[in-house]
Amino acid sequence: MRHFNDLAECSSEQIESLLKLAARLDMHPEPKALDGKVLALLFLNPSLRTLASFQAAMIRLGGGAFVISPDMSIHGLETRAGIVMDGQAAEHIKEAVPVIASYGDALGIRAFAPRRSLDEDIADKQYHELAALAGGPVINMESAINHPCQSLADWKTLDDLGVPRNGGKFVLTWAYHPKALPLAVPAATLHMAAMRGMNVVVNRPAGFELPPAIMAKARAAAEKSGGNVTETSDAREATEGAHIIYAKSWSSTRYYGDGPGDLKLREPLLSWCVAESWFDNARRDARFMHCLPVRRGVVVQDHVLDGPRSVVIQEARNRMVVQMAVLHQMLSGKRQ
């Protein structure tokens, strides 16, 4: 594996192989596998799980990581092409990215959606531009429209829980949040569950439909895997017989990049906060998933998070475990 941009670029055999390797590395550590290997981590946006789990994964395999983020003691980074840099920024990504990449055996990149254009964000334009500058192996640590490390961790969590692939019911539900959040996790999660062969329902209010291109990509994956993908705005219908309720807030797609429009649309939707009652129609052993960070009492009620349905900590720990597998496949036995 040279790059890890998108789970959709992996065959199901590759995913199986990554999941097996992840489980093996978790049971039988290999603290010399990546001796002397370096992971460069470039964060253009904040992080907690990703920041910590990638560093931990590299240490567990005998290598190490360094972190560059714009709020560290570095010169501001300019991203616009062809600009005369007579303002604040003292360095351009055209230099910063290849330089940082040149110190690592692989480069992790986090870059949230610029939100200037929904089409560009769906095409993951910025991420692909940054990745192209790296000149070497890259890992997507959450881009405008993707978060393959989260999706692989979620897949492993579903396997760990024994949730069936074909026949398992996976509800991805929008939830209230005071801010307009990225589409990366919902888009990646939807595709992951579809690719896993599950019966996937997207439950979201009007104006928050996932973009047609994202739905189509998931439907194509479902077709191949024997799963299916539907949409609704009726939580009761959506959760009928569900194995999993996966909550996530995201921005309005009707008012994408339009703050006031989005806010007006979401204001009346405070009731989209997952509570135990949301599980009334689900399987008795249904679980609650969320990628974190999560706002308690806003996205989900405390009693769900603190109760036996929640597997959010396991999901988060699996980030480290699957990333060990990705790094091992990408870097072991290879020279820079």
Place this chain on the structure above:
Amino acid sequence: MRHFNDLAECSSEQIESLLKLAARLDMHPEPKALDGKVLALLFLNPSLRTLASFQAAMIRLGGGAFVISPDMSIHGLETRAGIVMDGQAAEHIKEAVPVIASYGDALGIRAFAPRRSLDEDIADKQYHELAALAGGPVINMESAINHPCQSLADWKTLDDLGVPRNGGKFVLTWAYHPKALPLAVPAATLHMAAMRGMNVVVNRPAGFELPPAIMAKARAAAEKSGGNVTETSDAREATEGAHIIYAKSWSSTRYYGDGPGDLKLREPLLSWCVAESWFDNARRDARFMHCLPVRRGVVVQDHVLDGPRSVVIQEARNRMVVQMAVLHQMLSGKRQ
């Protein structure tokens, strides 16, 4: 050793064993002892020595550490229970702590006193809540009322200097500082010296008495070790025949959490700045100790810090050395 919360939880045999291990690791490095082991470091408050010395300790033992602090590029952390998170903070410690802990083989926690209630701070309520969330081994990197790593380093420094246990005289003196500082170091230092069997005098102005519970805990330790604990406000009497003058500023306990009250009480106390004259009554070879950081010309005069009595740099270096021992005992040969 599963946790390192408080030196008082260690038997004197355990402390002997840690100090021997520390000396051995300092003389004979074991750069493979913690291969692939990860220390998670969570700083809710600033740090220099702790930040650096724990990272260095892990590297020297072949493992590594990652650091999470609120001023890094993370979402703000909410600490209040049962709150509806519709404000600034995007993540609750109920998720953040177990997640961060799940990436490490142990979790170091720094959390200064909230100063809402002296009783809660003396009970180290916040630290115990955070530690309970970790679900695995934890290390106290300074809490509301404790700093066991500093105390173990100070114990080693006293041993290195040949200061006698029974019969050694240890003066813990309050010193002026423009701000109301935590009780953690004075409380931990007092207990350490008492547990070491020394004759301990606490020298402090009226209104800055250490809380009765802290004094009682130290007296109980002294009883067991053959030491004793007294109090005074007379520096001349306190320092008579002293082996050690250990300076530290702390907040008024009479006006605990009351900024203006504390300030008014400390304002006239500028003369509580340790100078060479403070050693007039002490042993000729008496030493000056301080945990650092220290304000020159405020807590202690330059001529003391720059003179032969000061052992503050050795104390600080011993932080790394004893922490290697703690980490080695906690993590070597064990699986997460």
Place this chain on the structure above:
Amino acid sequence: MRHFNDLAECSSEQIESLLKLAARLDMHPEPKALDGKVLALLFLNPSLRTLASFQAAMIRLGGGAFVISPDMSIHGLETRAGIVMDGQAAEHIKEAVPVIASYGDALGIRAFAPRRSLDEDIADKQYHELAALAGGPVINMESAINHPCQSLADWKTLDDLGVPRNGGKFVLTWAYHPKALPLAVPAATLHMAAMRGMNVVVNRPAGFELPPAIMAKARAAAEKSGGNVTETSDAREATEGAHIIYAKSWSSTRYYGDGPGDLKLREPLLSWCVAESWFDNARRDARFMHCLPVRRGVVVQDHVLDGPRSVVIQEARNRMVVQMAVLHQMLSGKRQ
């Protein structure tokens, strides 16, 4: 090698040996060479390449690094001697530097010019004071007047490109920049090229002459190596037959430390932006060098940076490669 303060302190045999070791470590990694060794990194000023490349270099050799910078969660650092610390800063460099150094097997220091006195900055007064506090091996990560890691990387880059030592023509040219930048890189670069035996031309506008002491040091190095050093303000003459155009902006020496004076002098110099036309008189295969970060469209035009003449990314990567050699020579086989 105990310290790495200044390339001028190395014999040409030592430099040859470092460059050979660098090339070897790049081809044949030694991921156990510095097992358990720690590099302490103290940044009093911002950094990207240095921050990343030193961490990467230590990991590649099996050790590790920790980073302390004033914008991290540490107490402010006081640098003035004899001051009563009743203000903001809670710690003095007299404690911070030896403590940080005591946790590492070597200490890297970055400290830009205070710009209070040109003579003090030329003498590298602050760096030498900080280095003296360390008490152990130190590495100059850019001081008021020097940047030996950059110079060694540039020397290697010139070797990699096959640029001849004696007879190679090296043009160090001033370039426009909205801010008054340090003299460290131009001074170090000039000396490096002279020490390498090249024909060096410094091209700079009136008022931006490098200080006589810096020119004299370079001339002495050139005398020894068979090179020579000249100055001009005529870019056309300077670049005649050049192998290398090395661009760098620096502050006015006529108005050193005088912001408005410097600004007035540089305002009309916007045309000092390297473009392809600057290579009209140079060798057909002439290369463009810069230490980065570089302002596009200000210091150099995009078409040069994006074209085949630019070797700025190789230069930056060589930072890591030569630093591995410096660290290996300094730390391998040695105990703290």
